[in-house]
Amino acid sequence: MRHGKKFNHLGRTASHRKAMLSNMAKSLLEHKRISTTLAKAKELRKYIEPLITKAKEDSTHNRRVAFGYLKNKEAIKLLFGEVVEKVGNRPGGYTRIIKTGYRLGDNAEMCIIELVDFNELMLKEEQPVKKAGRRRSRRGSGKGNESAGTGVATAETTEASESKSTEAEVVEEVSSETPESETPEAAASDEPKAGEEEDSGDKEDDKKSE
Structure with a gap:
């Protein structure tokens, strides 16, 4: 058996x-x-x-x-x-x-x-295939992050102030190049008003009729 x-x-x-x-x-x-x-x-x-x-x-x-x-x-x-x-x-x-x-x-x-x-x-x-290794940067402490954040903020503020200063310089250059007579205020003062022209014309007609 x-x-x-x-x-x-x-x-x-x-x-x-x-x-x-x-x-x-x-x-x-x-x-x-x-x-x-x-x-x-x-x-x-x-x-x-x-x-x-x-x-x-x-x-x-x-x-x-x-x-x-x-x-x-x-x-x-x-x-x-x-x-x-x-x-x-x-x-x-x-x-x-x-x-x-x-x-x-x-x-x-x-x-x-x-x-x-x-x-x-x-x-x-x-056999395992070796992957391309990526280097990881070490994370800094909290102080380093704060300093990095303030650095970014200061860079932004400096860029804004520089843009404002360049705009002001452009306005000054334009105003210095244009003479006083060509400014819009002077042109407005030189142009005679419509009411004054009509009054002067009426006075000349009255003199002729006399």
């Missing part, structure tokens, strides 16, 4: 399943990514990640334990050398599964399983 045995047997006997996972793990270490079915990839992830964790501590005992699973000297060299150098700082999650669709013949769900730190394209995408 299989009470409590919830792992996927993959339709194989125990010996066949162990040999298949060992072979797949060796291929993954060698090629860094392989294409397989989703069910096999999930079982392979549970098979190889504990071995990578053991490989972080390079000892004779850990090498013999890993060799008991992989059965290949070249795979052991890759595991304790190249792979650990890349993933040594990771606390786990050494593999990534990417689904690729369904197989044409039996419609099995396919995927790619790969070692995370060997995919250079995704590593470039994960």
